[in-house]
Structures are given as C-alpha cells and as structure tokens.
Amino acid sequence: MNPKKILIIGGAGYIGSHVTLEFCNHNYDVVVFDNLSTGHKSNIDNRAEFIKGSILNLSEIDDVFNKVKPTTVIHLSALKAAGESMINPMKYSEANIIGSINVLNMMVKHNVKNIIFSSTAAVYGVPQYLPINELHPLNPVNYYGFTKKSIEDYIQWYAKLKGIHYSILRYFNAAGYDVNGKIIGLEKEPQNLLPIVMEVIMGERSHLNIFGNDYNTMDGTCERDYIHVSDLATAHYLSYRKLINNNENFLLNLATGEKYSVLEVVNGCESFLGEKVNYKFTDRRLGDPDLLYSDSNLAFEKIGWKPQFSDLKTILTSMYNVYKKNRN
C-alpha cells in the first residue's frame, strides 16, 4: 500500500478541487472519484488521476477501492442546498446518507482506516450562544444539516466498532477561489451570497435580493463567517497529517471568528473591486439566524491551523478574477 495514496471523493467540486490541488502540491498520489453532477473535470489538477463514478453505485465504488488501495479517503461529495433538502428530503437521504454509508462500508471491506469528512455549520441549527464552538448542541433546522449530523454519527460508530480514524470538519461559509487562478470552473447554480453577488456584477442577474433588513445586527442584514476555500484545503492537509501520525479522532469547526454582513459584502465590492452591486430588500427567509460565526481555537490547538486568505478583500478579489476570466 502506497502511504501517499489519497482518494478524494467529490474532488472535482468547488471545495474538493482546492483540496486536490493542496495534496498535489504536497506531492501526494491523488485519485479523484466524482460523478461530475456539479463538479468540473477541468478543475482537477492534472497531477491527479480522475475516475468517473458515483458513490451510489456499489460496483463502481468497489472497483475504485480495489484499484486505488488508498490509505485515506477524503469524502466531500454531497448535495448541499438547504432549501431543496426541505422539499425533496428523499434525494438528500440517498445522496448524502446512503452514499456515505456506502463509502464507510467500502472502507471496512478494503481495510482503509482514515476518513476526512466534509461537515457543516448547519449541524448546529440556530445558535444558542456565539461564537459557536464544537461543544454547541447539535440541532439542525434543515434536512441537509440533519443528513450531515447523521453521517457524523455513522462515522463515530464505525470508529468505535471498526477502528476507523476520522477528522470531521465543519465548514462555515466557504468562499473565494485559488489566488493563483489555478481553478476556474464555477459553482453550478449557486445558492450562496458571494457567487450570486458575482453574477450580479457580471450582468447575469439584474440585482441581489437581500432577505430582510431588520435583523438584530449592526446594519440589519445577516452576518456570516466566510472562510476561503484555500484555507479549508490547508486544514484538510493539516488534519490528514495529524490523523496519520497520531491516529487520533477529531472534530473541528473551520471558521475565522470574523463576520461580515450582507451590506458589508456589497460595500466591499465597491471599495475592493470598484463594482456596484444592485440590490433590493425582500422578506426574510425562514430559519436564517441573525448572526452565525465560530471561533477556530480548537483547529489551531489540534492541527495548528490559522486562516490566511479569509479577509474580505482576498475573498472578493480571488472570486472576481475567476468570474471575469470565465466571462471573457
């Protein structure tokens, strides 16, 4: 078994392609397994091998484990639209829960001991205190968050029963693109604020809808914790090193502890990019908390991780450059 062989499931996606780049830069032998439902083949670093397939297809995933013989699986593939998960929970049960159980069962079958799993701030639900830390109660308010919480539970049971080691990483709001412009395939049908802001700037949308301006925040719009994807990628690498060297299981929030309101993002586009973003205030959405942010003290303590690219200027300029390149 090649100790540097890593299987990245969902490695063609927005975050997965940055994680793939990070491991390739550290000279790992990376294989990406992805069905390209939302990912782009062109986003996969050309030092990595690509195998197309789905975690919902048992023979495809069995073949991949047989062929690759990884020491570690990084599992990023999932559906992630919270709103859609409330309308079509069946689709999310299948893609997220059943797909992840398939991955875990294959790990047991092929004696693969390490998993790094993409979880989310959505497992916490409405904050009971701020900043959120890893001890905050888990009470998801959408089905997407529930699927991630369930997968965390399955992983922890497999750790107890089958000796699997895990690093569960709960991302806050992923944003930005590789600052060297190596990844330029855009997220398909984005639901998050920042890509939508970019689409307004590029003239693909007439305006941004801001859902509510009467929240209990400094300017009345919701405040969120944005974390640059390259910082997320570094955290995967550091947590992988820790997992391999210490065989210790851990669960970490990946966030900055900083928060920006929707209007601060809009104003940032004007000051950092020289671009005006048209917007309209509309009704609040159900279930949006006023504020959502987390400290990352535990990630620093456990894996020595500190965000480097997650200031608003770097996030916005790295996204803007990629969107502009795509539109040329």
Ligand SMILES: NC(=O)c1ccc[n+]([C@@H]2O[C@H](COP(=O)([O-])OP(=O)(O)OC[C@H]3O[C@@H](n4cnc5c(N)ncnc54)[C@H](O)[C@@H]3O)[C@@H](O)[C@H]2O)c1
């Ligand atoms: N983007 C965020 O802000 C955010 C925040 C918290 C957690 N997450 C989690 O991070 C992970 C990655 O998110 P992303 O933003 O990169 O999303 P993404 O949609 O860009 O990436 C998901 C990747 O998984 C692939 N995929 C989907 N179903 C598959 C299947 N059945 N078999 C194989 N591949 C499949 C897709 O083609 C895509 O390449 C997800 O698990 C998501 O829930 C994302």
